[in-house]
Amino acid sequence: MAQEIELMLSRDAHEKEFRQAVETLLSSLSPVLESNSRYGIEAVIERLIEPERIISFRVPWTDDQGQVRINRGYRVEMSSVLGPYNGGVRFHPSVSQSIIKFLAFEQIFTNALTTMPLGAAAGGSDFDPKGKSANEVMGFCQSYMRELYRHIGADTDVLSGDIGVGGREIGYLFGMHRKLANAFTGVITGKGLGWGGSLLRPEAAGFGCVYFAENMLARAGLSLKGMGCLVSGSGKMAQAIAEKLIASEARVLTLSDSRGHIHDPNGLDMEKLAFVKHIKNERRDSLEAYVEKYPHAGYLPVDPQLPYNPVWNHDADCVFPAATEYEIGLRDGYNLINNHIKLICEGSNMPCTAEAMALLTDKKSILYGPAKAVNAGGVAVAGLEMAQNNMRLSWSREEVDSRLKLIMNDIHATCLEVAEQYGQPGNYVHGANIAGFIRVAEAMLDQGTV
Numbered sequence: 001m002a003q004e005i006e007l008m009l010s011r012d013a014h015e016k017e018f019r020q021a022v023e024t025l026l027s028s029l030s031p032v033l034e035s036n037s038r039y040g041i042e043a044v045i046e047r048l049i050e051p052e053r054i055i056s057f058r059v060p061w062t063d064d065q066g067q068v069r070i071n072r073g074y075r076v077e078m079s080s081v082l083g084p085y086n087g088g089v090r091f092h093p094s095v096s097q098s099i100i101k102f103l104a105f106e107q108i109f110t111n112a113l114t115t116m117p118l119g120a121a122a123g124g125s126d127f128d129p130k131g132k133s134a135n136e137v138m139g140f141c142q143s144y145m146r147e148l149y150r151h152i153g154a155d156t157d158v159l160s161g162d163i164g165v166g167g168r169e170i171g172y173l174f175g176m177h178r179k180l181a182n183a184f185t186g187v188i189t190g191k192g193l194g195w196g197g198s199l200l201r202p203e204a205a206g207f208g209c210v211y212f213a214e215n216m217l218a219r220a221g222l223s224l225k226g227m228g229c230l231v232s233g234s235g236k237m238a239q240a241i242a243e244k245l246i247a248s249e250a251r252v253l254t255l256s257d258s259r260g261h262i263h264d265p266n267g268l269d270m271e272k273l274a275f276v277k278h279i280k281n282e283r284r285d286s287l288e289a290y291v292e293k294y295p296h297a298g299y300l301p302v303d304p305q306l307p308y309n310p311v312w313n314h315d316a317d318c319v320f321p322a323a324t325e326y327e328i329g330l331r332d333g334y335n336l337i338n339n340h341i342k343l344i345c346e347g348s349n350m351p352c353t354a355e356a357m358a359l360l361t362d363k364k365s366i367l368y369g370p371a372k373a374v375n376a377g378g379v380a381v382a383g384l385e386m387a388q389n390n391m392r393l394s395w396s397r398e399e400v401d402s403r404l405k406l407i408m409n410d411i412h413a414t415c416l417e418v419a420e421q422y423g424q425p426g427n428y429v430h431g432a433n434i435a436g437f438i439r440v441a442e443a444m445l446d447q448g449t450v
């Protein structure tokens with residue numbers, strides 16, 4: 001790594017997620033940087049790794065007992081070179097500046113790959129919505145927005161959901177923004193269908209992930225039909241992945257949450273998935289309830305002493321991590337290889353530790369789809385929601401779905417083309433990194449030193 005970049009990263013040496021995101025990108029870029037000296041002279045990398053703006057603020061709220069509580073809120077506005085900042089908001093106790101910076105950094109290239117006019121940001125708070133009453137969640141969301149609203153707008157910075165931020169939180173955030181701004185604008189995507197939301201927005205990231213997997217398998221002469229699939233998580237991303245996999249006649253064998261995982265050897269069907277949605281979205285409960293209704297399935301609670309993640313230790317063909325960072329460690333990587341899996345499609349952002357990613361991407365028999373490309377369907381339909389809001393139109397589910405499919409097919413083709421062009425045929429990681437980087441870098445050169 002160039003000395004200047006190392007020096008810049010060392011100023012925030014504790015930011016391990018952000019460092020890993022930067023290193024993963026740089027691991028692909030040598031041939032690109034060598035072929036165009038302007039990228040070096042114009043310090044394109046140095047500019048990309050320094051956020052345009054970091055907003056960090058106090059979020060006070062009052063719990064149901066009348067106790068005032070304080071959380072820390074963030075918004076990292078990473079790059080506006082391709083369009084207004086755009087990216088998710090995460091509410092989870094693990095949220096730190098490093099996590100938000102890495103999410104915002106990844107978003108630059110994801111958004112670039114969609115070819116839509118979208119800049120990149122991410123935000124969130126260490127607030128934990130779990131176990132809070134609806135009133136407490138609303139109070140927190142309103143307080144978060146009371147500070148953030150002055151920094152965002154439909155043409156400035158557009159928010160969407162991520163971990164811990166679903167339809168309920170989006171509603172409270174949007175409501176407070178509308179009141180403060182005295183305007184009903186497209187400042188948030190993932191809105192309710194009755195008030196400006198797009199059909200398929202909640203499912204878009206997960207459906208897009210499965211469309212990308214279908215493309216990868218088709219190129220290898222395979223299809224999802226009959227494939228055993230391990231899916232982690234049971235939130236928005238995991239539910240949508242499971243739904244599309246079931247529709248594609250794949251066998252969804254697992255789902256997980258922060259407390260444990262289920263293994264259903266018969267595979268989930270739409271009825272079982274509807275029950276999972278009921279447990280997670282309405283009861284906001286543990287997946288353990290699944291085995292009470294379907295006793296042939298197994299449930300294993302999380303065991304912090306276990307040196308591997310048991311979700312990844314079942315016989316299967318395809319793997320869809322869709323929960324959170326670092327859910328696949330080195331030991332899990334070996335387990336997946338020993339179980340002869342054929343494909344990994346990263347639904348979650350940075351699901352692999354650096355060691356696990358190196359191991360798995362080195363294994364030529366495994367098709368490896370990186371999150372940057374694979375989960376772009378979420379932001380793609382966010383872009384489509386913004387377009388519908390601007391035109392005061394609502395497209396049908398079929399219209400949105402066919403546009404989403406086209407976008408995912410195009411991203412898949414771009415990754416392959418660019419990987420081939422740079423001497424790495426079939427390498428989706430290099431393809432996504434290089435294609436996303438070039439689009440952003442060229443726009444930066446065009447727009448001068450700002």
Ligand code: NDP
Nearest residue numbers: 162163164205233234235236237257258323324348349378
């Ligand atoms: P949700 O909050 O809807 O779901 C997250 C799921 O992961 C829950 O099942 C949760 O369990 C589980 N989980 C969270 N943290 C942990 C942990 N530390 N250990 C084990 N399980 C955990 O989030 P999303 O589905 O929206 O996001 C999942 C991933 O997908 C994230 O990486 C996100 O960045 C990525 N993503 C999401 C997009 C979207 O549009 N939603 C778009 C692009 C990427 P529990 O229920 O117990 O909390």
